[in-house]
Amino acid sequence: MSRDPVDAVYLDIIVDVPAVGDRRFTYSCPSEISLPRGAKVRVPFGRARADGFVLGECAEKPPFSIKPVEDIYDLSFLPPQELLGLTEALARHYCASTASLWSNLYPPVVPRKSVARVLKEGGLPPHPAIPDREPAQEVEKTDLSKEMETVPVLYVWGSRRFRWNKYLDLTDSALRRGQSVLILCPETKVLEGILALLSARFPGEVCPVNSEMTGVVRRTSWLALSRGEVKIAAGTRSAVFAPLRDLGLVILDEEPGSAYKSLDWPFIDARTAAVARGTRGAKVVFGSAYPSVEAVENIERRRWSCLREGPAEPPENGEGLLEPGPRVTVVDLKETRPRREIISAPLQGKLAAAFSSGHRAVLFLNRRGDSSYVSCRDCGSAISCPRCGVPMSYHRREGKTICHTCGFREEAPAVCPACGGHNWRFSGLGIEKAEAEFQRKFPEVPVFTLDQDVARKTTPSEILGAFGRVSPGCLIATQLVLGQSLLPKVGMVGVLSADTALSVPDFRASERAYRLLAGLKDCVDPELGSRGVYVVQTQNPDHHAIRGVAGGGSFYEDELRMRRMLGYPPFKRFFRVKFEGRNLEKVSEAASAFVSMLPPEGDIRVLGPAPAPKPKVRGVYRWHVALKGDDHGTMAAECRRVLEGMSKFRAVKILVDVDPVDTE
Structure with missing residues (x-):
């Protein structure tokens, strides 16, 4: 143990170690060095080293020996104090540690x-003084969820062109007022087009921010924004905490995008963080062609204002008027696919007509590989992942079976490991099987595939470029095709199985399926109008998501009615508590103990504990508990209280996911 320096100050520091939460640890620092609140440091922690953040000075010298701060990160990257306070409140909102949120305020690989x-260089450059107040006590009095309910969000509901015309006008107005603007999109594949659009309108004012940028570029962008050298930050989820000066406008496009929600702890949702930044005075604007169910409810309840695109007025000369969208055909596979072919007779006929007219077509199937299930015909045993226990998919091109959960792969066995048999059954659909069937039915039509496996060997732009150079032609793709700006004009889109999206055990499955199907419908060349063709194959033709896309029902009305009846968001708050560990008995015991510590009566409804839909991933056992309630603050407070009493379950990782988008 290091001895205390004779002339030292003592600092309260929180460390970025999930297991210790917001517990404060005291470290010493030479009195010549004054560290501000939020300063990032490197400290000894147990037998290792950990990153930490300064909260302030201790009022008195502790009556025990103190370890010293070892390294100090460059204070040029110190986040604004307002942003530090906001993310403290967000940490409580997400039942996470303050350190886990503050780590998101720094760019990667900050010099230290x-x-x-x-000391040898003469100390640190000037910076704000350390405040005397106790930050944790101040945040305790703040219910951020209540504050966010009062933020006046504007929703721009319409086509991409309609939305961006409005976004650009709002951005121009903010810049004229001397304010800065934050613009968010869900994925990097659409960010390039947005940056080009913004740079053409506001040259020299746009700074990209996303996690795929190198550390040096991220740090340069961070400093440019914090110094006010540029006024517009545009990026993906990680840009939501960009340190813009005088932030006046936050624009979040494609609001329903699931990529806005982090799937890693502390499970931050950029949509929530964007509204939280609105509590500090920025105007918040969301937009999409197909809003989330929660957004529609907020609009209908007049909590949010809405600017919705109306039907285009015909020009005076009648030229350039767009016809209605593509004709939608729903194929009931229970009646039209007796031989279990992937491409039904009605779909085959539509494809033949499209190709004879010289059009391109896209066939969609969101499953990689050839077959999703491989089993022995002799004994019935399936080929399963040794780390996850789930069936492995067969990939014909590679000759391997692959686990789509953890990525484990091995050569496809010639002999059944259970009985020594040689007869295999390849069940389920996959994009490779669809490609083989298409080639049998349309041998003269060039066919291309686009999925993660193909994208590892070549870029999507190369595949789409080759597809665009032939006509007719066919592209068989997974969801990678959505949002691709280089997708050439196609006259037809066919969905080989809508049921893969509907069968996910998640209350949001219907909403995701609706947006997916609607987005695929928009891939049909709008200039074709009703001459375009959209075919959806399904075993559930009466499902409200499919009827909504086909124009035979109101999806939002039906979905909201079901959510209200079942008590899911937006009518109830929903938390998911996850328990993970390598000992199944301890994981299940921790989940049961968590439930037993919740109040037996009250406003919180408890579902579980139970094994997760994927009960084992990469050798880690997984259980979960679902919580429903009316008040976010009450639910978060109960979760924090229970977590403090779970210290004996050190071998189990316990994570609270607020408003989860993935319940697998």
Whole structure:
């Protein structure tokens, strides 16, 4: 143990170690070095080293020996104090540690210096003084969820062109007022087009921010934004905490995009963080062609204002008027696919007509590989992943079976490991099987595939470029095709199985299926109008998501009615508590103990504990508990209280996911 320096100050520091939460640890620092609140440091922690963040000075010297701060990160990257306070409140909103949120405020690989070197160089540059107040006590009094309910969100509901015309006008107005603007999109594949659009309108004012940028570029962008050298930050989820000066406008496009929600702890949702930034005075604008169910409810209840695109007025000369969208055909597979072919007779006929007219077609199937299930015909045993226990998919091109959960792969066995048999049954659909069947039925038509496996060997732009150079032609693709700006004009889109999206055990499955099907419908060349063709194959033709896309029902009305009846968001708050560990008995015990510590009566409804839909991933056992309630603050407070009493389950990782988008 290091001895305390004779002339030192003592700092309260929180460390970025999930297991310790917001517990404060005391470290010493030479009095010549004054560290502000939020300063990032490197400290000894147990037998290792950990990153930490300064909260402030201790009022008195502790009556025990104290370890010293070892390294100090460059204070040029110190986040604004307002942003530090906001993310403290967000940490409580998400039942996460403050350190886990503050780590998101710094760009990657910030330079650091040892304390000894800092002293040798004459100390630190000037910076704000450490506040005397206790930040944790101040945040305790703040219910961020209540504040966010009062933020006046504007929703722009319409086509991409309609939305961006409005976004650009709003951005121009904010810049004229001397304010900065934050613009978010869900995925990097659409960010390039957005940056080009913004740079053409506002040259020299746009700074990209996303996690795929190198550390050096991210740090340069961070400093440019914090110094006010540029006024517009545009990026994906990680850009939501960009340190813009005088932030006046936050625009979040494609609001329903699931990529806005982090699937890693602390499970931050950029949509929530965007509204949270609105509590500090920025105007918040969301937009999409197909809003989330929660957004529609907020609009209908007049909590949010809405600017919705109306039907286009015909020009005076009648030229350039777009016809209605593509004709939609729903194929009931229970009646039209007796031989279990992937491409039904009605779909085959539509494809033949499209190709004879010289059109391109896209066939959609959101499953990689050839077959999703491989089993022995002799004994019935399936080929399963040794790490996850789930069936492995067969990939014909590679000759391997692959686990789509963890990525484990091995050569497809010639002999059944259970009985020694040689007869295999290849069940289920996959994009490779669809490609083989298409080639049998249309041998003269060039066919291309686009999925993760193909994208590892070549870029989507190369595949789409080759597809665009032939006509007729066919592209068989997974969801990678959505949002691709280089997708050439197609006269037809066919969905080989809508049921893969509907069969997911998640209350949001219908909503995701509706947006997926609607987005695929928009891939048909709009200039063709009703001459375009859209075919959906399904075993559930009467499902409200499919009827909504086909124009035979109101999806939002039906979905909201079902959610209200079953008590799911937006009518109830929904938390998912996950328990993970390598000992199944301890994981299940921890889940049961968590439930037993919740109040037996009250406003929180408890579902579980139970094994997760994927009960084992990469050798880690997984259980979960679902919580429903009316008040976010009450639910978060109960979760934090129970977590404090779960310290004996050190071998189990316990994570609270607020408003989860993935319940697998």
